[in-house]
Amino acid sequence: MLDIGGLRKRAALIQAVRRFFLDSGYLEVDTPILLPSIAPEAHIEPVPADGFFLQTSPELCMKRLLAAGADKIFQITRCFRRNERGSRHLTEFTMLEWYRTAADYHDLMVDCENLLQFLAQAMGGGNCLTWGESRINLTTPWERLSVAEGFSRYAPMTVNAALAADMFEVMLVEYVEPRLGQGRPTFLYDYPAELGALARLKHDDSKIAERFELYIAGLELANGFSELVDPVEQRQRFAEERQRIQAAGRDPGPMPEKFLADLERMPPAAGIALGIDRLAMLFMNASTIDEVVTFVPEEF
Amino acid sequence: MYTAADLRKGLKISIDGEPYIVTDFQFAKPGKGQALYRTKMRSMLNGNSFERTFRSNDKFERPALEERKMQFLYSQVDEFHFMDVSNYEQVVIMKENLGDCVKYLVDNMEVDVLFFDNRAIGVTVPMFVALTVTKADPWAKGDTTGSDTKPVTVETGFVLQVPPFVNEGDKIQIDTRTGDYLTRVKE
Numbered sequence: 001m002l003d004i005g006g007l008r009k010r011a012a013l014i015q016a017v018r019r020f021f022l023d024s025g026y027l028e029v030d031t032p033i034l035l036p037s038i039a040p041e042a043h044i045e046p047v048p049a050d051g052f053f054l055q056t057s058p059e060l061c062m063k064r065l066l067a068a069g070a071d072k073i074f075q076i077t078r079c080f081r082r083n084e085r086g087s088r089h090l091t092e093f094t095m096l097e098w099y100r101t102a103a104d105y106h107d108l109m110v111d112c113e114n115l116l117q118f119l120a121q122a123m124g125g126g127n128c129l130t131w132g133e134s135r136i137n138l139t140t141p142w143e144r145l146s147v148a149e150g151f152s153r154y155a156p157m158t159v160n161a162a163l164a165a166d167m168f169e170v171m172l173v174e175y176v177e178p179r180l181g182q183g184r185p186t187f188l189y190d191y192p193a194e195l196g197a198l199a200r201l202k203h204d205d206s207k208i209a210e211r212f213e214l215y216i217a218g219l220e221l222a223n224g225f226s227e228l229v230d231p232v233e234q235r236q237r238f239a240e241e242r243q244r245i246q247a248a249g250r251d252p253g254p255m256p257e258k259f260l261a262d263l264e265r266m267p268p269a270a271g272i273a274l275g276i277d278r279l280a281m282l283f284m285n286a287s288t289i290d291e292v293v294t295f296v297p298e299e300f
Numbered sequence: 301m302y303t304a305a306d307l308r309k310g311l312k313i314s315i316d317g318e319p320y321i322v323t324d325f326q327f328a329k330p331g332k333g334q335a336l337y338r339t340k341m342r343s344m345l346n347g348n349s350f351e352r353t354f355r356s357n358d359k360f361e362r363p364a365l366e367e368r369k370m371q372f373l374y375s376q377v378d379e380f381h382f383m384d385v386s387n388y389e390q391v392v393i394m395k396e397n398l399g400d401c402v403k404y405l406v407d408n409m410e411v412d413v414l415f416f417d418n419r420a421i422g423v424t425v426p427m428f429v430a431l432t433v434t435k436a437d438p439w440a441k442g443d444t445t446g447s448d449t450k451p452v453t454v455e456t457g458f459v460l461q462v463p464p465f466v467n468e469g470d471k472i473q474i475d476t477r478t479g480d481y482l483t484r485v486k487e
Contacts, residue, residue: 043334083305083335083356086327169333170353177330195332213331223331248357 002294006284009123010292013283014076014276016122017096020115021074026098029073031061037256041197042244045082046253047091053253054080057273059198060259062099063227067266074098076276087288088219090277090296099227099271104200105210108224108272109187112214113140116185123283131282134217136184143186150176150188163192181215188213197237199225214274216282224272231263302360304337312344312363319344319363319416344414344421347396363416367424370413372405380405382413382420391420398422403458404429404476425476430485431455436468 002010018028038046038053039060046053055061058075065073079095098111117138120127129136151159155175162171180186189212193201196209210226228234235255242252280292290296302313311322324340337354344363370382370391378395380402391413395402404425405411412424435453449461454472462481466472471485 041332043329043332084327084329086329089327089329169328169330169336172330172333173328173336173338174353197332220331 001299002292006292007294009284010280013119013123013280016119017076017115017276017279019122020118021098024072026072026074026100027070029062029065029070029075030077031055031058031065031075033078035061037254037259039198039256039259040238040241040245040252042241042248045250047080047082056081057095058097059271059273060256062097062271063266063269064259064262066099066101066269067262067264070099071102072098072100085297087290088278088281090289090293092297093289094276094293096274096276096279097271099269101267101269103270104226104268105189105212105224105270108270109142109144109189109212109214111272112185112187112222112224112274113138113142116216119279119283125283129216129282131217131219131285132287134182136181136216138185142184143181145180145186145188146190147188147192148190150180154179159192163194168192168195177215177220178218181217181219186215188215196225197241198228198234200228219278219282220275221278221282222272222274224270227266227269227271229263229266229268231260234263235260302362304335304354304356304358307337307339307354312365313341313360314363315341315360319365319421323349344416347399366415367412368415369410372407372409372411374407375402375405380423382411382423393420393423400476400479401425403456403479404431404474406431406455427476428473428482429476430471430473431458433462433466433468433470433472436462436466436470 033055034049034052035055036052038056044056046056057079058077062073062075074097076094076096078092080092082091084091117127120129120138127138129138148159151162151171155162155171157171162168180188190208191211193207193209196211199209199211202208202210212224213220214222238255245252277289277292281289284292286292307322307325309322309325313320313322320341320343322339323342326338328336328338335356339354340349340351342349368384370384373381373383375381380393380395380398381390382393383390401423413420414422431454433452434455437450450464451459452462452466453459460474460479460481462472466484473482473485474480475482
């Protein structure tokens with residue numbers, strides 16, 4: 001449980017995040033948490049609730065707002081993912097997501113640089129972050145490393161060999177992630193297409209999705225991509241994810257038809273999800289997620 | 301049957317038909333990727349430790365373990381003999397499978413013996429045991445090292461640090477989880 005000092009620090013951080021986006025001309029939105037259908041993603045399991053689902057991310061709702069004419073929106077909300085609990089995971093956690101039109105994943109990387117620098121100033125840390133043994137210099141530009149480069153530099157096999165052997169996550173977790181964001185933050189970018197169900201593919205390489213993850217001191221902080229806005233391709237990708245979910249013996253729920261219909265009208269855009277609790281771990285110098293939330297489920 | 305989601309420190313699982321205890325556990329899940337359960341385990345048969353990473357669809361059987369109350373009879377070199385007082389059945393456990401327990405075992409002590417596949421593989425001693433001090437040097441007066449404890453030997457041969465007032469022949473209570481002195485027992 002957070003003490004008064006911790007409560008104040010977490011509140012100050014969230015208020016600073018909000019100030020950054022409001023000052024940058026973003027509109028704050030709040031979309032429903034309880035939803036009749038969600039994006040089918042093979043490795044993200046929703047919490048069922050009375051015939052509905054608790055959101056795993058506000059992504060579909062926020063993109064529908066872009067389709068309806070919004071151009072810069074952000075949201076700080078609770079998300080729920082079943083069977084995710086560890087020193088960096090909570091089943092119920094707080095997510096920041098922001099979306100903007102006429103932008104791609106490279107623009108989002110710059111947003112991340114600006115946001116973190118703003119927060120470090122607001123939280124009184126200057127241009128540096130100290131997290132445990134790590135000291136991180138936030139001076140831009142940050143490191144940009146493609147997934148393929150990351151594997152060839154740090155892992156004992158290439159990214160394609162790892163994918164073929166169903167060892168992508170194992171290699172990433174064991175060899176690549178611990179080396180990322182040391183000294184300065186790292187953007188790991190250009191993911192294999194099958195690992196970005198809602199991301200746009202590169203126009204010159206259909207095997208690569210325009211997706212990135214931000215790492216600071218080995219901690220995965222944010223996941224962003226250029227949005228896929230082709231409803232036909234999106235339906236196809238959802239169908240593939242649904243097959244994978246069914247193959248794992250789970251019910252994928254209904255296809256998010258209203259989202260697919262709205263995608264027809266959605267302009268080119270980019271969007272990103274950043275874990276607020278992980279951000280709080282960095283700014284409160286906490287080694288576990290338990291130390292930065294008011295209560296964890298085990299306290300009941 | 302357990303799934304990977306049940307893994308946590310202290311869980312006993314069966315792998316290839318043998319019992320293991322989870323000694324360290326870490327949940328990892330790279331964004332949008334499959335969940336990984338990084339686990340350190342110790343064999344409950346030979347004590348060997350190893351690390352293995354599991355995925356969410358991995359499943360484990362419960363190991364067929366059974367605990368029985370038994371009495372410690374005596375030890376002969378590295379063989380420790382126990383008896384079930386309800387049916388006089390005796391078992392022998394090798395010293396290497398007893399770990400720290402050997403520091404606390406005295407004749408007639410009641411312990412929990414762990415069986416796997418009808419084979420005794422380990423022992424749990426009571427959390428607190430009272431043992432007699434068999435060797436204690438008088439506290440060196442004028443000790444200038446600033447230390448306020450001294451070493452003594454108890455009847456099992458175990459050596460531990462105690463306060464200066466403990467003498468040879470005293471009975472002392474020991475916490476078997478830490479091996480620390482707790483208090484002097486008045487007879």
